[in-house]
Amino acid sequence: METAAVMQQLNSNAVDYSYRAPLALFGEFDKDSRKRRTRRVGSFTTIKVLADIFSFSVFSDGRRSVCTRTIELFERDLGMSESSVRRALKSEAAQKWVKCESKNAYEFKAEELINGAHYKYEAWMTRPIIINDNVLVLTHAEQAVLAYFNSEARRQPLEASSQDIADQLDMSLPIVQGAINKVCAKEFDLVHRLYIGKNGKSKSRYIINRALFRELGRAEKKKLKALQKQVQGTDDAAKSEDKRDIKSAVESELYARKRYREESAERVYTRALEDKEFKLTDEELKKLAPRLAFAEVRGSAGYMDLLDRQRELTERRRSALKRLNISEVELSEDFYIQCHKCGDKLFLPSGKMCGCFSRGAPPGEV
């Protein structure tokens, strides 16, 4: 029951794996007078929740439905915290536009927004993605900028300055500039910036990498389809082909999370290494470890000295970290586990699939 909206999406060919965020959510901005008439309805997480409800209660072919979602499903599908979901559902905009039919059932009731334009979030934008062996995790603001490009720079190049984009999304210029740099980064190649306008005022030319968007969309679809087969739990699921699909979906998700954890820990470690004292003590400790082990096994006389040396270096390394405001656990991959229910293993000890594994988990297992 709780997964009704998900099932509808999974079962319908008419729906692609995206969320439509009506432009009105970003407030009204008059392009001619360059004046803002109304502000953005709230944070980008609020916008995502509203876009989700909108997409599942007003389908692109005009059909209407009720969006059935638990808080946990919002969290999982949109990559948000529980408190952000709750805040979004209590927001003024939600009070105004969303009718809560019953517990966990929502309907978007703003007729004036239904045929208007929208920015399109793809489901993959809300999760860590691997491109050219790099893991990309977009912030909520960066996702909004990418959704903007996905809609405005899709079919033909878009000419816009950073300030134009900031105005339309009701964002600050520095945040827009940071987001643009991230989505246009060469190693990811999501959006091509054909020339770079200076100082936020002059225009750049953008076009999205449609081939890559399609590929990421297909990968997402494949993952969800594989999960759907598992959801149905029919005899078909026993077919080896289906098993292979599920296996590869599981493998790629495991890989994505592992890369995310490794890279997050690596980033902190790299930052720590910029500190001379940390670098020195860290390297010394690494060199010391095998010597210490050797001395211990052999029972050699220098063992106690080495132990003292290790203690001293450990203490110095610890103070360096403290000075850098880095906690020891941040250097460990385990710190970045995304789901503490399954420890990123995707399966629970009972053998059931964990609800964190994308959408489409079997009802009752979330």
Ligand SMILES: [Zn+2]
């Ligand atoms: Zn999990």
